[in-house]
Amino acid sequence: MSDSLPAGAPASDFIREAVKADLASGRFSSVRTRFPPEPNGWLHIGHTKAFTIDFGVAQDFGGVCNLRFDDTNPEKEDQSYVDAIKRDIRWLGFEWGQNEFYASDYYEYLYDLAVKLIRKGKAYVDDLSDEETREYRGTAVPDKNNITHTPPGRNSPWRERSVEENLDLFARMRAGEFADGAKTLRAKIDMAHPNLVMRDPVMYRIRREPHYRTGDAWCIYPMYDFQHPLSDAKEGITHSLCSLEYEIHRPLYDWFIRECDVFPSRQIEFARLNITHTVLSKRWLLRLVKDKVVRGWDDPRMPTLAGLRRRGYTPEAVRDFLSRIGIAKTDSMVDVQLLEHCLREDLNRRAPRVMAVLRPLPLILENWPEGQVDWLDAVNNPEDPGAGTRKIPFSGRLLIERDDFMETPPPKYFRLYPGNSVRLRYGFIVTCTGFDKDPATGQVTAVRCTYNPDTRGGNAPDNSKVRGTIHWLSEAHAVPIEARLYERLFPSERPMDVPPGVDWISTVDPKSEEIVPGAMGEPALAGVKPGDFYQFERLGYFCCDPDGAGGKPVFNRSVSLKDSWAKIEKKNA
């Protein structure tokens, strides 16, 4: 790779420091990393941090990153997850080429290494049940004063079986001679070890469960602690980057590599990503889906990549976010506003502008020539002159946002109210002369204005200061759309911290999705395709949802514009 770090280049985080040092010391001569998802769920934004580090570190040092499916638990895994995971990684912009691997392809290799350990007297077949195993390990128990003690573990009565017997038993485990759970293969390390994961960890268990790739070929499956370091070694992974929770497993990782005498991969741990107002755990996300709190795994409010994509997040925005949050070992909670900022920044640069009215209120121009339509120029993107202009129709009967008119305005309100003038964006300056009201409901049904013919295009003649500019549509030309306004799923900054007795799912904001069926848009929106994104002027960024395909277009609000009026309103309240 051409963009590898020059020898003297500064590393930008502690992992790259370590990699650089390993290269300098000769511990490794090149870099190979891996991203090892288990195909048992959809990728979420927390995973993007992990695989951006995995792929990014490899890339920075001219190395390679393998994609390896860590599929050693047949009960949970499925091909559909494999496909979804690959799709999502590619969406973010990473490619692994030929380097796609499966831990399930290593079963024979792993079996051989297990045999090797048995021969060395470093592994044995144990007959303890799972419950007994736990108890023998010395699990912590509170005493009568409620002080917890961690007793040393006790050796299993089967710990001293002969090598021959272990070899025979292990072969028969594989052959299917024993019931599920009847026996395990365990590493023989130290039942008194202060680190509980070192107390003779289980290497293999018996489970008659068809695997999505190996079918019924195996009834014994390797455990993570045994399988992972050896899979890394098989692929020549130099730096096995993972989250902090595996830190305590590192001595075991190193033990298996040493005892099996294989390639000395190095594990380095970093803090996983947490985001405010969000949950990032497969279990919690699954429940949101199962309880139908959301539309599915790809609901625009979900932090899954599929959800973010449907919401209108761009890969560029997500990658920018990732580059800003940094990498460290401190448990952190990143403000969701940083993510939103990154999206706004990207879309501000790229999204075509268009006018749409969420809650239309008719505006009648009393002095507009009957039946006349004027086609005006509108800028497609003020941030990008190359985006050009378009023609938009203007007429005597318009639609404006209901919020942009008030019968009796509060202080600092400078949109439309009787006697006040506003600019209709790219249109004319208009002055409110009155309004119609439904006597029965008291609701305003139309606003009446006169327009100033000298202000065509929105240009104010000298000295005529107009504070407000509002968006509008020509009623006869407007196309109906559906808008879906999204807010954070959880009002609480830390949804997982709920008081005892409270079910976290009850804290979901029922108004996190608001459907606005009667919205209207300018003619350009008639031909949109799912995935198209726009800025609706003054409202926010919207992305066309697949739901509207073929019929009335549906737009998801990806993120609103910063709204300083909302702030003023809040202050007044």
Added chain:
RNA sequence: UCCCCGGUUGUGUAAUGGUAGCACGGCAGACUCUGGAUCUGCUUGUGGGGGUUCAAAUCCUCCCUGGGGAACCA
């Protein structure tokens, strides 16, 4: 309780014995045909005590505090 790892401003992250910086958020202002964007300024920070040193966020030590581990899951 034991074992492991952390604690830099509201949040995240730099500073690798030598000026505590950057970003987001928040606040104030400027500007503006999106109350957008942009720009400017401000924003109570090295958890605490001792020690080493000319000099400590950084090294040592004790304490405080947060997270993780104790699955035949990964």
